[in-house]
Amino acid sequence: MPQQSPLDRRKFFGSAAAMSLSAASYAKVLGSADRVRVGFLGCGGRAQAHIDLINRFAQNGQAVAPVAVCDVWDGLEDEYDVEFGGKVTRRRYAQGLRPSARKCGLDPADRTRVTKDYRRVLDLADVDVVCISTPDHWHGKMTVDALAAGKDVFVEKPLTRTAEEATAVLDAWKRTGRVVTVGVQSMADPVWVKAFDHVRAGKIGHVAHAQTGFFRNDVRGQWRYYRLAPEMTPRTVDWDLFLGHQFELGGRKLGPTPKEQPFDRAAFAQWRCYWPFSGGPFTDLLVHSITHITAAMGVRFPARVAAGGGLYLEYDGRDVPDVGTVVADYDEGCQLVVTAATITGYPLEEVIRGRLGAIRFVKGGFQVFRDDPSRGASFPGRLERPAEPTEFVAAEPPRNDTEALWENFLESVRARRQSTFSPPDLGAAAVATAAMAVQSYRTGQALFWDRERRAVAAADAGWAERWEKRSQARGKASQVFGWSGGDAGSTLQPPGYQGLAGPWANGKDPAG
Ligand SMILES: NC(=O)c1ccc[n+]([C@@H]2O[C@H](COP(=O)([O-])OP(=O)(O)OC[C@H]3O[C@@H](n4cnc5c(N)ncnc54)[C@H](O)[C@@H]3O)[C@@H](O)[C@H]2O)c1
DSSP: OOOOHHHHHHHHHHGGOOOOOOOOGGGSSSOTTTTTTEEOOOOHHHHHHHHHHHHHHHHHOOOOOEEEESSBOOEEEEEEEEEEEEEEEEEEEEEEEHHHHHHHOOOOOOOOEEEOOOOHHOOOOOOOOEEESSGGGHHHHHHHHHTTTTTEEEESSSSSSSSSHHHHHHHHHHHOOEEEEEEEEGGGGGHHHHHHHHTTTTTOOOOEEEEEEEEEEEETOOOTTOOOOOEEEEEETTHHHHHTTEEEEEEEEHHHHHHHSSSOOHHOOOGGSTTTOOOHHHHHHHHHHHHHHHHHTTOSOEEEEEEEEOOOOOOSSOOOOOOEEEEEEEEETTTEEEEESSSSOOOOOEEEETTTTTEEEEEEEEEEEEETTTTSSSSSSOOOOOOOOOOEEEEOOOOOHHHHHHHHHHHHHHOOOOOOOSOOHHHHHHHHHHHHHHHHHHHHEEEEEEEEEEEEEEOHHHHHHHHHHHHHTTOOOOOOOOOOTTTTSSSOOOGGGGGGGGOBBBBBBOOO
């Protein structure tokens, strides 16, 4: 099969919104020779990879440059020993404001370009793009403010921490017409679009079910490998700005007050373990999996979400569970099951199951397994040996997916095109799913996504009733978006004696 070109991929992603840009977004059009000037908001571990990439692009002659950095921590540059797996490894460490300024070639004493307050960076007219790599609770607010300030945005995953924040970002994205991409680097792999093409063409029939997950196992406790340093203190960290309690998005405070959450090195550097800043495995890990599998399935916002799980082993003061499963059901008539565990490593296969076959994602592409409902199930209940695929579709992953995501984003910035490999409409749906899972896990309730109000609501019996009604009315199957597969694999062939079914009224045989 020929490689899918980026142009083909654009048709699908950025997608519902493959929109033309508003007049406002043309206010500042970059020529191809103009440098794209990048400001970094949040300069911790992940941001270092982004800074390194932008520096490398610039060294290789690309018209891009780092021009500002923001972090609430002064930062630290040193070497330290990591003891793990029976070995001691010497590691270099350079994170936070001043080390990142130096890495970007900026003067750490330049208070206009090196700042703890992100609003100063947004005030700079010569910043074209911001890269947001703060903890999750800041993503939404910074993205909305950056768009209002006329910047394009590369925002790390998850797009936001809550579903409400995600819709606020989507509104700002549509209103401003600016370019936003979400840092789910697996979206730079063409495999998801190739699989989506396969799915929507009806090759596996009606999509019924998909599964994916994320598994980790670390004796230190998940995310405790993020280093705590004595140099992290209330003097070096602007704790108010970290917490975000003086800021709001959609009428809700971003984070707790210092009274509710006093300065604590673990909350600062291992924030993924605590609810105010993260949804734990649901938002940190599963957002990756949910984003790319829903892209391949052809679904976005779920209709109903329920989550289970618990904190079964990692009793180290954390809030978030170490095993969690999301069950998401879709109006399109299918279900996604996603599990994350941070206390066991054996993975779940990434699979999409349809009426006429299944797709299994493997390195370098996907396998297709034919299923034939006219002959009964094609697979034994327990696979004694791996099932034989009927087809393999190759998709060459990029050498460096984060680099490919940035290249695609910068290309869109120059072309003033809102579609990217990892657009916010896809990211918002993934966040909504993960955030609803957090809410469901914490409250014990199943939840609906109210499409009209674009809000989370308590689930009721309406979901099951709706499908029962469809069955009673002998309705048609719903399909994933872009469906061009016709009825094959989406209809029933009832046995002849089914004509004998039906209620007897007044002693009369409905079959005549
Ligand atoms: N795509 C990926 O594979 C990947 C990998 C790692 C992290 N991430 C994402 O990147 C983000 C950052 O993760 P990390 O591991 O670098 O965390 P980190 O804790 O190492 O870095 C976060 C940085 O943000 C700073 N910060 C906090 N509040 C701030 C504010 N209001 N203004 C400016 N700076 C602020 C902190 O001081 C810290 O230096 C997270 O959202 C995470 O989900 C993505």
